[in-house]
Amino acid sequence: MASATLTVRAGKDKPPPKTPGWIWALPPVALLALFFLYPLALVVQQSVQPDTGGTSLQPYSDVFASEAFREALGTTVWLAVGATAGCLVLGFALALIIAFVPFPGGRAVARFIDVFLSFPSFLITLALLFIYGTKGMANGMWTDATGAAEGPFQFLTTPWGVLLAEITYFTPFVMRPLLAAFSQIDTAQLEVASSLGAKPGRIVRRVILPEALPALAAGGSLVLVMCLNEFGIVLFTGAKGVTTLPMLVYSKAILESDYPAACVVAVVNVAISVGLYGLYRVVSRRVGA
Amino acid sequence: MLVHSRKGKLATWALFLVLFLPLFALPLLVILAASFSAHWSGAFPSGFTTGHYEAATRGESLTALTTSLVTAVSASLLALAVGSWAALAAASLKNGGKRVLDTLFMLPVAVPSVVVGLAVLVAFSKPPMILNGTRWIVILAHTILVTAFAYQSVSAAIVRLDPAYEQAAASLGARPSYVLWKVKLPLLLPSLNAAAGLCFALSMGELSATMMLYPPDWLPLPVQIYAATDRGSLFTGAAVAVVLMAATLLVLFGVSRVRTRASYR
Amino acid sequence: MSSGIRFDRVSVAYGKNTVLDALDLTVEPGEVMALLGPSGSGKTTALRAVAGFVRPASGRVFIGERDVTGLPPHQRGIGMVVQQYALFPHMRVAENVAFGMKAQKVPKSEIPGRVAEALDMTGMASYARRFPRELSGGQQQRVAIARALAIRPGVLLLDEPLSALDAQLRSGMLGELARLHRELPDVSILYVTHDQVEALTLADRIAVMDKARLKDCGTPQELYRAPRTEFTASFVGNANLLPVRVGSGAVSFGATDLKVDTGDVAQGATATLCVRPHLVGLGDGPNALSGRVAEVQWRGATHRLYVDVAGERVKADLRELRTPPGIGDEVTLHFAPEDAVLLGAGVTDG
Numbered sequence: 023m024a025s026a027t028l029t030v031r032a033g034k035d036k037p038p039p040k041t042p043g044w045i046w047a048l049p050p051v052a053l054l055a056l057f058f059l060y061p062l063a064l065v066v067q068q069s070v071q072p073d074t075g076g077t078s079l080q081p082y083s084d085v086f087a088s089e090a091f092r093e094a095l096g097t098t099v100w101l102a103v104g105a106t107a108g109c110l111v112l113g114f115a116l117a118l119i120i121a122f123v124p125f126p127g128g129r130a131v132a133r134f135i136d137v138f139l140s141f142p143s144f145l146i147t148l149a150l151l152f153i154y155g156t157k158g159m160a161n162g163m164w165t166d167a168t169g170a171a172e173g174p175f176q177f178l179t180t181p182w183g184v185l186l187a188e189i190t191y192f193t194p195f196v197m198r199p200l201l202a203a204f205s206q207i208d209t210a211q212l213e214v215a216s217s218l219g220a221k222p223g224r225i226v227r228r229v230i231l232p233e234a235l236p237a238l239a240a241g242g243s244l245v246l247v248m249c250l251n252e253f254g255i256v257l258f259t260g261a262k263g264v265t266t267l268p269m270l271v272y273s274k275a276i277l278e279s280d281y282p283a284a285c286v287v288a289v290v291n292v293a294i295s296v297g298l299y300g301l302y303r304v305v306s307r308r309v310g311a
Numbered sequence: 312m313l314v315h316s317r318k319g320k321l322a323t324w325a326l327f328l329v330l331f332l333p334l335f336a337l338p339l340l341v342i343l344a345a346s347f348s349a350h351w352s353g354a355f356p357s358g359f360t361t362g363h364y365e366a367a368t369r370g371e372s373l374t375a376l377t378t379s380l381v382t383a384v385s386a387s388l389l390a391l392a393v394g395s396w397a398a399l400a401a402a403s404l405k406n407g408g409k410r411v412l413d414t415l416f417m418l419p420v421a422v423p424s425v426v427v428g429l430a431v432l433v434a435f436s437k438p439p440m441i442l443n444g445t446r447w448i449v450i451l452a453h454t455i456l457v458t459a460f461a462y463q464s465v466s467a468a469i470v471r472l473d474p475a476y477e478q479a480a481a482s483l484g485a486r487p488s489y490v491l492w493k494v495k496l497p498l499l500l501p502s503l504n505a506a507a508g509l510c511f512a513l514s515m516g517e518l519s520a521t522m523m524l525y526p527p528d529w530l531p532l533p534v535q536i537y538a539a540t541d542r543g544s545l546f547t548g549a550a551v552a553v554v555l556m557a558a559t560l561l562v563l564f565g566v567s568r569v570r571t572r573a574s575y576r
Numbered sequence: 577m578s579s580g581i582r583f584d585r586v587s588v589a590y591g592k593n594t595v596l597d598a599l600d601l602t603v604e605p606g607e608v609m610a611l612l613g614p615s616g617s618g619k620t621t622a623l624r625a626v627a628g629f630v631r632p633a634s635g636r637v638f639i640g641e642r643d644v645t646g647l648p649p650h651q652r653g654i655g656m657v658v659q660q661y662a663l664f665p666h667m668r669v670a671e672n673v674a675f676g677m678k679a680q681k682v683p684k685s686e687i688p689g690r691v692a693e694a695l696d697m698t699g700m701a702s703y704a705r706r707f708p709r710e711l712s713g714g715q716q717q718r719v720a721i722a723r724a725l726a727i728r729p730g731v732l733l734l735d736e737p738l739s740a741l742d743a744q745l746r747s748g749m750l751g752e753l754a755r756l757h758r759e760l761p762d763v764s765i766l767y768v769t770h771d772q773v774e775a776l777t778l779a780d781r782i783a784v785m786d787k788a789r790l791k792d793c794g795t796p797q798e799l800y801r802a803p804r805t806e807f808t809a810s811f812v813g814n815a816n817l818l819p820v821r822v823g824s825g826a827v828s829f830g831a832t833d834l835k836v837d838t839g840d841v842a843q844g845a846t847a848t849l850c851v852r853p854h855l856v857g858l859g860d861g862p863n864a865l866s867g868r869v870a871e872v873q874w875r876g877a878t879h880r881l882y883v884d885v886a887g888e889r890v891k892a893d894l895r896e897l898r899t900p901p902g903i904g905d906e907v908t909l910h911f912a913p914e915d916a917v918l919l920g921a922g923v924t925d926g
Binding site for chain 2: 043044046047050051053054057060062064065068115119120122123125131134135137141142143144146148149151152153155189190193194216222226250251253254257258260267268272275276281285288291292295296298303
């Protein structure tokens with residue numbers, strides 16, 4: 023190549039007509055439209071077109087008037103809010119310990135959380151049945167110890183059972199972004215603060231909490247949406263007394279074959295969770311979490 | 312860092328164990344223990360048996376395992392193809408177009424899975440496309456649900472990809488399609504792998520939409536577990552659940568092995 | 577055959593922010609042109625406009641006779657080497673070097689020979705089977721250069737190619753690059769750097785850039801000995817820039833008259849006198865300046881003196897002194913009239 027003849031590469035003088043970038047986005051968008059957006063639109067359509075034909079908001083007023091719907095809406099919201107609050111408190115405490123009071127095996131715990139996240143939610147309810155069920159571990163211990171015929175733990179088929187399962191399952195979803203945020207905090211900052219005589223509680227409030235707020239907000243809103251949409255946990259509880267919106271969609275459609283009503287509930291559920299999810303995206307984009 | 316005294320540290324760790332073990336470790340252990348026991352009427356399970364596994368790896372449960380594996384693998388591959396395509400297309404768009412695609416492909420995460428099931432059921436129970444009653448409707452719903460996750464992780468990987476590689480390739484005279492096949496996709500391979508693992512795990516555990524859609528001849532593991540517990544066979548349910556967890560972990564482990572071999576940096 | 581590069585009033589803007597302002601510059605075929613300037617001066621933008629990674633808001637870019645302004649990068653026939661090397665991590669060294677030829681569908685039989693040739697030139701022949709992660713920074717840079725040369729480009733764009741290397745490797749690679757250019761005299765090279773030593777060593781001509789504009793252009797000797805602007809004087813080499821008033825055949829600096837060539841600068845005007853620190857001597861002589869020593873720095877082979885003269889701090893680089901003056905000592909400095917350059921006010925900031 024020392025003696026190489028250097029040639030200008032024969033390039034075309036005229037560039038070929040350029041295909042605009044959005045052409046390439048069309049095939050996946052078309053698939054999404056056909057298999058997701060179109061079905062979703064049909065659900066909305068069905069919700070305003072009762073079997074009798076015509077278009078009316080009658081199904082909505084019927085559903086809104088029904089006791090079952092109002093109860094389900096209430097249950098769904100308070101369960102989601104309660105579970106989110108629980109997850110935030112528990113997740114913050116646990117992540118705090120893992121990050122700032124390091125102990126041998128802390129990495130293993132972090133790995134365990136990743137594994138935990140890859141399992142389906144209903145496994146938690148299944149496990150709780152063995153622990154707190156009528157014939158489960160806790161009640162068994164009680165009856166063994168006292169000789170009573172029945173144990174005191176009967177909350178599993180109540181909303182409290184669902185709440186416990188949801189807090190258990192969704193807490194890791196709060197811990198993960200928190201651990202990521204904590205790893206960004208300069209530990210020298212904490213050391214300086216404590217060398218100046220600040221107590222741990224004060225350091226947490228003044229240094230750690232402000233840094234963790236974005237991650238808390240993002241994780242919290244994600245968990246709120248997921249709790250609103252949770253189905254497996256409620257289904258496995260098998261409690262007739264606990265009906266959430268997704269459960270109501272399922273029972274209206276599959277058990278009662280009342281599709282218009284199912285569609286109305288579905289539209290309400292989608293409106294709430296997509297609204298909240300939009301909020302989550304805005305929050306997480308703003309804080310860069 | 313935060314707590315300095317030895318006593319304080321021990322107290323904090325004790326608090327951690329008191330919270331962590333019963334909440335997170337105990338449930339999984341309990342399922343494992345139950346799957347091996349004949350009775351559980353006192354404080355602890357009794358009567359060690361592998362009988363539930365014989366039931367869980369035979370007949371309908373074995374069918375459910377293959378059903379789940381086939382569903383999860385097909386759904387993950389489809390979702391990966393569509394999701395990566397969309398993510399690559401979105402990355403080449405201007406801000407506005409990218410935001411539209413982001414919103415569209417993240418939407419399935421926000422919509423409740425049960426509603427996705429209902430929507431698919433409503434749309435594909437009538438002509439021109441009747442999928443209701445076939446396995447395809449289950450695979451389709453799973454694909455829709457996991458595509459969003461594939462899109463998200465591939466998008467994130469593209470953002471992290473140094474544009475210098477693409478530009479170096481272009482300066483060497485490579486057409487955009489050649490750059491995509493020979494440079495970008497190979498560099499994204501580790502992330503595609505991770506995305507595939509994520510999609511697979513999600514699909515293996517999917518229950519909500521599946522409950523709305525499954526035909527009698529296509530019962531995935533979660534449905535099987537529900538059916539078992541619903542009729543009172545908790546122990547069989549636990550054994551099938553362990554099979555589900557083991558299968559998921561095995562595949563995830565396999566995928567992560569491939570990933571370490573394929574990562575260059 | 578070879579091709580040069582021509583910028584014809586090329587402007588680049590990001591939003592309202594103009595990062596390259598009407599650049600007119602020609603790189604002759606076979607010439608090494610260094611684009612020298614601080615960060616943000618627009619030099620990298622100019623290079624990327626040639627490569628096709630930024631689109632000019634106005635103006636044309638030519639490679640040889642060809643207007644490449646609208647062409648995508650892969651049709652421009654350039655070789656490029658960047659600071660971070662950007663070797664493809666999933667390909668072995670030989671595959672990296674072969675990449676451009678394969679992409680351009682060079683006949684398969686030709687490729688192995690040309691890969692070997694390019695690796696030979698850069699002294700990397702024995703590393704052909706390695707992966708980039710198994711190489712040191714300097715070795716990676718050699719592979720990146722081999723990769724760019726293998727496609728036999730008419731022009732080679734080098735974007736801060738040495739700035740990721742440590743000082744010792746850098747001077748070695750500078751020699752290598754000079755040798756490569758002697759072996760490939762037909763390749764035009766556009767070399768972007770913020771390091772004046774690299775530019776002075778390697779370039780046939782240097783284009784000095786600042787704040788999106790071309791400030792000065794000339795051979796290294798011209799720019800160093802006779803800078804035309806204060807910016808060039810201070811950026812290419814060190815300089816004492818003294819405010820003076822122009823008389824006839826002399827200038828007055830404070831109360832002192834200094835004999836210099838006033839050229840065509842008008843009498844009575846204020847101007848800047850540029851004197852290189854290493855051309856300033858200690859002791860009495862023509863053009864003597866007296867002042868008080870403010871600081872003394874020992875730099876091994878030299879002593880750097882900072883002397884306050886008439887309100888200005890004058891720098892002098894002197895061969896190591898046996899008995900350097902102490903701080904506060906009264907000293908006299910001098911310089912030869914032909915070693916000073918007078919910069920007229922009109923061209924101080926072009």
